[in-house]
Amino acid sequence: MIRADIETIIMASGGGPSLIVLRERSGASATEAPLRTLSIQTGAFEAASISQGIDGTELPRPITHELFLNVLSKLDVKIERVEINRYDAPVFFSNVVLVHEADGGLSEVSVDARPSDALALAVRANAPIYIEDDVMNRVGTVSARKREEADEDELEQFDKFVQTLSPDDF
Secondary structure: OEEEEEEEEEOOOOOOOEEEEEEEOOOOOOOOOOOEEEEEEEOHHHHHHHHHHHHOOOOOOOOHHHHHHHHHHHOOOEEEEEEEEEEEOOEEEEEEEEEEEEOOEEEEEEEEEOHHHHHHHHHHHOOOEEEOHHHHHHHOEEOOOOHHHHHHHHHHHHHHHHHOOOHHHO
């Protein structure tokens, strides 16, 4: 499995599909190979929900993803990870892997989910996203950004953020 992050969400206007671009983590491999991305088409509402989860947008009432997370919390169940695990053109398949205590130990349960729902839950629960190697190898593309550029971009963004902080922020 390849650890990935949401690189970008391209929101469609009109009735067209939106696009979620997942990029493998820069530390995913010790090689100098370019980073790979996986693009998944989804609806505008689904893309908006993922975006709201990333932004931490709080709505006056819980939407379905927040409701599900609230139920899991009440049952002492945690989202362990999300896995994009299969591709049958043009459909991607995923699982939400849940953990809970059972008989004195941890028990793992895998639940089938649409990738858009799985990703919306992952961003809200701060759960890691994984892509099956076979899926990335068959459908992934090489990212335009190189590993070193990705690392430098992340450091540059962090540096800009730190420079905007003041003692009052703490």
